[in-house]
Amino acid sequence: MSQTAVRRIAGWLPTAVDARVRALAVASLVGQIVLIVTGGAVRLTSSGLGCPTWPRCTANSLTTTPEMGYHGVVEFGNRLLTFALSAVAVALLVAVWNLRKERKDLFWLAVALLASIPAQAIIGGISVLTQLNPWVVALHFLVSMALVVFATLLVNRAYGRAGRLMTHSLPALPGSMRPVTAVTAAAVALAVVLGVVVTGAGPHAGDANAPRNGLDWDLVAHLHAAPAYLVTFGALFALVVVLARRVVGPFRTAVLGLLGLTLLQAAVGITQYYTGIPALLVGLHMFVGALLMAEATNAADLARWSPRA
Numbered sequence: 001m002s003q004t005a006v007r008r009i010a011g012w013l014p015t016a017v018d019a020r021v022r023a024l025a026v027a028s029l030v031g032q033i034v035l036i037v038t039g040g041a042v043r044l045t046s047s048g049l050g051c052p053t054w055p056r057c058t059a060n061s062l063t064t065t066p067e068m069g070y071h072g073v074v075e076f077g078n079r080l081l082t083f084a085l086s087a088v089a090v091a092l093l094v095a096v097w098n099l100r101k102e103r104k105d106l107f108w109l110a111v112a113l114l115a116s117i118p119a120q121a122i123i124g125g126i127s128v129l130t131q132l133n134p135w136v137v138a139l140h141f142l143v144s145m146a147l148v149v150f151a152t153l154l155v156n157r158a159y160g161r162a163g164r165l166m167t168h169s170l171p172a173l174p175g176s177m178r179p180v181t182a183v184t185a186a187a188v189a190l191a192v193v194l195g196v197v198v199t200g201a202g203p204h205a206g207d208a209n210a211p212r213n214g215l216d217w218d219l220v221a222h223l224h225a226a227p228a229y230l231v232t233f234g235a236l237f238a239l240v241v242v243l244a245r246r247v248v249g250p251f252r253t254a255v256l257g258l259l260g261l262t263l264l265q266a267a268v269g270i271t272q273y274y275t276g277i278p279a280l281l282v283g284l285h286m287f288v289g290a291l292l293m294a295e296a297t298n299a300a301d302l303a304r305w306s307p308r309a
Contacts, residue, residue: 013098017106017158021099024092025158028113029151031085033290036144038078040286043199044279048132048206050075054125082121089114092154105163109154116147132210134200141196145189145293152297161250162305170302171247172309177238181303184234184258185296187227192289194224204282221273228266231296235259238299251306254299261292 014021042048050064050071051057057064057076064072093110100107120143127136153162160167198220200213238255241247265288272281 014095015098017099017103017160021092021095021106022155022158024088024095025151025155027088028085028092029148029155029294031081031088032144032147032151033287033294035078035081035085036141036148036290037283037287038081039141039144040283042075042078043137043206044204044283045071045074046205046207047071047074048137048210049128051079051128054128079121079124082117082124086114086117089117103157103165105157105165106154109150109157112150113147113154116143116150120144120147132206134205134211134213137206138196138200141199142193145192145290148290148293149297152294153301156298156301162301166305168250170251170306171249173247173251173303173306174241174245175308177241177251177303177306178300180234180237181296181300184231184238185300187230187234188293188296191224191227191231192293194220194227195289198224199282202277204277204279225269228262228269231262231292232259232266235262245309251299251302254295254302257295258292258299261288261295264288265292 042050047070050068050073053059056062057072057079058068064076089110093107093114096103096106096110120140123136123140123143127133127140130136156162157166161170197213197215198217201215201217201220202212205212235255235258239259242252242255265285268281268285268288272278272285275281
């Protein structure tokens with residue numbers, strides 16, 4: 001590529017956070033949540049070994065073959081989504097390249113996203129090569145949740161709602177909101193960790209012959225529910241403060257979303273527990289869990305950067 005072409009491309013790149021950067025940040029967050037949903041579909045349709053090897057789909061083919069049926073299509077489709085997310089991550093890093101000095105927050109979050117996606121793909125490949133070892137599969141899901149956290153932080157900074165260079169003023173909050181929202185986000189993360197342990201002990205292994213972690217499913221399911229009580233308490237406490245102080249703006253919206261998603265997740269979890277863990281409800285539980293992780297991160301991030309009342 002000639003120096004003229006390089007300069008032309010560099011001149012086209014944003015020199016300030018604009019609609020292109022924001023759109024790519026949102027696309028990254030949406031894509032990470034969609035990847036969790038499609039990953040759940042792979043497991044819940046027993047398509048975890050639809051492509052029985054990695055990085056190829058079969059020993060002789062990079063893609064799925066008709067003989068592999070819909071299991072191969074589901075698994076290979078999930079792999080293709082990883083490539084799409086990688087393309088978004090590369091585009092985002094390129095878009096903030098001219099801002100790498102003055103907006104190091106955006107730049108390093110974009111780097112973290114791009115670096116984590118290949119790591120996630122490799123872990124996914126190891127899970128296939130180990131015949132869906134439940135602990136490897138659990139790590140694969142946890143990396144996806146970490147990517148949701150990174151993408152949420154990136155969106156907030158792209159929109160100027162948080163960070164040292166935030167452009168939107170936030171309402172003053174009591175000092176208690178920072179630790180409360182931080183602990184609530186940590187409790188959501190703990191619930192996610194325990195949730196993958198429950199999944200590793202449960203019936204949806206991703207393949208009929210996949211190993212299980214050997215733990216008592218009923219016991220770990222109850223342990224998984226314990227952090228949810230802390231999340232509910234934190235969300236309710238934050239809402240009481242928001243209503244009492246008549247707080248408006250993005251933090252109020254985040255708290256309402258956090259409480260709503262917490263109650264929805266609890267309802268889905270309780271229903272699936274007493275109805276034999278149907279696959280559709282498990283998939284919904286995973287989707288709401290990803291939204292809840294994003295909202296908990298959002299609330300904690302906004303509280304951190306809000307002025308104290």
